[in-house]
Amino acid sequence: MARRTSIVSLNQISDINMTPLMDLTFILLITFIITFPLIEQGIAINLPKGSAADMMESKTRSISLNIEKQLYLDDVRVSPDELAAAVMDIGTSSPDTVIYVRADRNLPYGEVVAVMKMLHDANITKMALVTEAEQ
Numbered sequence: 001m002a003r004r005t006s007i008v009s010l011n012q013i014s015d016i017n018m019t020p021l022m023d024l025t026f027i028l029l030i031t032f033i034i035t036f037p038l039i040e041q042g043i044a045i046n047l048p049k050g051s052a053a054d055m056m057e058s059k060t061r062s063i064s065l066n067i068e069k070q071l072y073l074d075d076v077r078v079s080p081d082e083l084a085a086a087v088m089d090i091g092t093s094s095p096d097t098v099i100y101v102r103a104d105r106n107l108p109y110g111e112v113v114a115v116m117k118m119l120h121d122a123n124i125t126k127m128a129l130v131t132e133a134e135q
Contacts, residue, residue, distance in 0.1 A: 059096055062130075063087075063115055065103040071115070084118050091122035098126040 063083065064072040071083050078086065090097050099119055103112045112129075119127050 059094060060098045060100060061090060062100040062102060063119075065101075065107060065111060065115060067104040067106055069107070069111060080114075080118075083115075084121075087118050087122040087124065091119075091124045095123065096126070097124070098128065099124055100128050100130050102130040 061074055062072075064075075066072075071078050071080060073083055073086055087099075090099070101112065101115055101119075103115070116127065
């Protein structure tokens with residue numbers, strides 16, 4: 001007995017399903033929105049409270065001083081001598097750079113003044129003390 005079956009040709013799907021791609025895009029967007037504020041403040045410092053105008057500058061660097069009196073230049077730990085050399089280099093190569101000084105509120109005043117003296121000795125005139133917004 002002969003078999004009577006028709007060979008059905010398989011149709012190839014030429015459309016891309018966009019739903020998984022949109023889900024992935026939204027998950028990535030939410031991840032970046034959540035993690036971006038954490039990236040900016042990599043060093044844990046208990047900032048003093050205060051109010052000031054926001055500064056928007058194109059060239060910025062940050063110096064952080066935590067409660068253990070450890071110095072950081074742009075989230076990289078440095079010694080006081082390395083910081084002085086780096087700030088001198090910044091002062092000569094790009095004097096328009098704004099330096100943000102972040103220091104723990106419980107540090108003695110003299111520690112912050114020592115950092116600001118380094119900036120003054122390097123002829124850096126654009127500096128700002130970073131504070132936490134008052135609530």
